Every structure is written in structure tokens, then in C-alpha cells.
Amino acid sequence: MIEFKDVGLVYPNGTEGLKNINVTINDGEFVVIVGLSGAGKSTFIRSINRLVTPTTGSLQVDEEDIIGYHSGELRKLRTKVGMIFQNYNLVKRSNVLKNVIAGRLGHTGTFRSVLNLYKKEDVGLAYESLKRVNIEEKVHNRADELSGGQQQRVSIARVLTQQPKYILADEPVASLDPPTSHQVMTYLKKINKEDNITTIVNLHFIDMAMEYADRIIGMRAGEVVFDGPVSEVSEQTFEEIYGRSIRQDDLRGGAEES
Numbered sequence: 001m002i003e004f005k006d007v008g009l010v011y012p013n014g015t016e017g018l019k020n021i022n023v024t025i026n027d028g029e030f031v032v033i034v035g036l037s038g039a040g041k042s043t044f045i046r047s048i049n050r051l052v053t054p055t056t057g058s059l060q061v062d063e064e065d066i067i068g069y070h071s072g073e074l075r076k077l078r079t080k081v082g083m084i085f086q087n088y089n090l091v092k093r094s095n096v097l098k099n100v101i102a103g104r105l106g107h108t109g110t111f112r113s114v115l116n117l118y119k120k121e122d123v124g125l126a127y128e129s130l131k132r133v134n135i136e137e138k139v140h141n142r143a144d145e146l147s148g149g150q151q152q153r154v155s156i157a158r159v160l161t162q163q164p165k166y167i168l169a170d171e172p173v174a175s176l177d178p179p180t181s182h183q184v185m186t187y188l189k190k191i192n193k194e195d196n197i198t199t200i201v202n203l204h205f206i207d208m209a210m211e212y213a214d215r216i217i218g219m220r221a222g223e224v225v226f227d228g229p230v231s232e233v234s235e236q237t238f239e240e241i242y243g244r245s246i247r248q249d250d251l252r253g254g255a256e257e258s
Contacts, residue, residue: 001024001025001026001027001060001061001062001063002023002024002025002048002059002060002061002166002198002200003023003024003025003058003059003060004021004022004023004024004057004058004059005022005057005058005059005060006020006021006022006056006057006058007020007021007022007047007054007056007057007058007059008020008021008054008055008056008057009043009047009052009053009054009055009056009222010055016221016222017040017043017052017222018040018043018044018047018054018222019040019221019222019223020057020223021044021057021223021224022224023217023224023227025198025200026198027196027198028192028196028197028198029198029199029214029215030188030189030192030193030199030201030212030213030214030215031198031199031200031201031213031214031215031216031217032200032201032202032203032208032209032212032213032215032216032217033045033200033201033202033203033216033217033218033219034202034203034204034206034209034216034217034218034219034238034241035218035219035220035241035242036220036242036243038221039219039220039221039222040219040221040222040223041202041219042170042171042202043222044217044219045168045169045170045200045202046168046170047059048061048066048081048166048168048200049077049078049081049083049168050066050067050069050074050077050078051083053067054067061077061081061166062165075106076106078106079106079107079162079164080164080165080166081164081165081166081167081168082103082159082160082162082164082166082167082168083159083167083168083169083170084152084155084156084159084167084168084169084170084172084188085155085170085172086170086171086172086174086175087175088143088148088151088152088154088155089155090143090151090154090155090158091143092142092143092144093142093143093144094142094143095139095140095141095142095143096130096135096138096139096140096141096142096143096146096154097123097126097127097130097139097140099143099154099155099158100126100129100130100154100157100158100161101118101122101123101126101161102158103126103129103157103158103159103160103161103162103163104118104122104125104126104161104162106162107122107162122161125161125163126157126161127139129157129158129160129161130154130157132157132160132187132191133153133154133156133157133160133187134153135150135153135154135157138150138154147180148175148176148180149176149177149180149183149184152172152173152176152180152184153183153184153187156184156187156188156191160191164197165197165198166197166198166199166200167188167191167192167197167198167199167200168200168201169188169199169200169201169202170202171202171203171204172184172185172188172201173185173203173205173208174204181205181208182208185201185208185211185212186212188201188212189212201213206238210230210233213230214229214230215227215228215229215230216228216229216230216233216237218237218238218240218241219241220241220242220243225240225241226240226241
């Protein structure tokens, strides 16, 4: 379980990234966060693995407040909280297998990973993760030889190899064309259901949010303005989240945000 209790975050320049957030995310949920650029979506998601640090309130992961975590505690947290980025975050000159097996870094340690001293079981796990996203045939290719969609599938395989309890995905399909975006979202949803991994995704495509989410959280100006199951979401809901009328083409293609 992830629980935000009166969480606020003020950046050093005085900008309020989060304001009085009270949200509980239960195990196994597939949650999509929507809102305009600057609404606080990325800040919300990145606070869960402490890439950013809340300044007030309590943020509990598995009943432990992570706001005061340092070094070893953060490493342990990030071992069980996997992260997928918009820009894939792969080592371009390394081959696919090396990128995927990097998911074991938190379990293996820096020394062994630098020397490529991974256990045979870890190599096998990395290959099985590639098979789950149907890209095992690229195992020996360099990451920079792959298309954007293929690179994102490699990043999903890396997270699978990490064997996390939670997956955070920060705009994972923003750089991809619609068919490839749906492919990536389908893999994330499949993993969520098969492995019961709690998954939290930021999206700027409204139709995708409706298609893949169990629950939608709407944010505006650092605050949660909607939180409920997809069955309760209407066009009016999105108008309230975005603070403007949502045209029909927006519903098909996504609101104007990053």
C-alpha cells in the first residue's frame, strides 16, 4: 500500500509541486494520473521513489514513512519500486541484455555489476523478461539500434527483472505513435494483472487513460481534483480536471499537455 497523508512539496524556487495530497493506492491497482502540464503528476509519481522529496506530511510505502529515508534505506526502497521513463533511460551503447540485467543492480551490488558478475539465475530472469515483452530476438543488439517502441519494451523488461512490488511510469508513451503506445500500455496492463504489481502511470492521452486504468486520479495545480474508478469518469470529469471544455478530438487523441 502507498499512502499520502497531507503531503506537500515546495521546490527551492518556491513553486508548490504538491498541495495537501491525501491518497491511498492499494496493492494490485492500475492507476492513471491525468492533468495539464505543471499539474503535479510527475512530482506525485517521483515522490514515491524519492526522486523528489516532500516537504510536509507523511508518505508511507508498506507502512513506512519514506520521507526521512537516506542512502541504504533509499536503495532498498528503489529496489522494490521500479521506474519507467519517457526517454527510456537506457545505456545506448550497451546491448539489450546488459540494459535489462541492470534491473538486478539493487540486488547484486555495484561491484559485481561493474564486473558483470551476475548470477546465471539473473541472466535467465533477464531473458525471460525480454520474452514477456516479445523482444528477446534483440537480446544482443545495442540499445541505440532499436526503435522507440522497442527501447520502451526493453525498459519494461528491465523493470520486470528488478522484480519490484510497484511500477511507476512517467509519461511512458509520450514519444511514441498511437499503435506503439497501445502496445506498450497493453504490456504494462498485462504485467499488472499477471504479477499483481501495483502500477501508477502518468498519461496525457485521455482515451488511453479510460481504456487501461482501473482508477483515475486527476490533478490540477498540485492538488487532487478527482479520484475514482473509471466507471465514474465522464466528459464532465475531464472538463473539471483540465479546467476547460474537452472537445471530442481531445477525447480521442489526448489533452494538450506534456
